[in-house]
Amino acid sequence: MASGFESGPALELKITWFNATQRKTLRLMPERSVSPGRPKGATTSDPAVALAFGSALRAARVQSGLAQEDLAHTAGVERSHVGKIERGEHMPTMAIALKLAHALEMSLAELVQRMENDLRRAPGSRPRR
Secondary structure, three states: OOOOOOOOOOEEEEEEOOOOOOEEEEEEOOOOOOOOOOOOOOOOOOHHHHHHHHHHHHHHHHHHOOOHHHHHHHHOOOHHHHHHHHOOOOOOOHHHHHHHHHHOOOOHHHHHHHHHHHHHHOOOOOOOO
């Protein structure tokens, strides 16, 4: 019995109906594990935006005289994550961006404004209307 769901080892279940002499075999879909997060290799951010945000974060951190470790500790995030954000490898969630901005004693709006300024100065960016 072809079902189109034969992508892995299938379990077979034999069912016998009363008043019938035929036995039917049903194939059940194999149980699949669910993994959280995005599929491997998927991205949700534009690399130029991630780089601009990271650059703005680094500039604000250096301007305030904090080391990455101090910023991470104050914001309650891992130091390695702060480094990845500053290098543009990760785009932080809104919650983490807020924590980072508050640890720098600035609003998230100020940090985003710095990011937008970096994006406007970037080669190939369109001027604002």
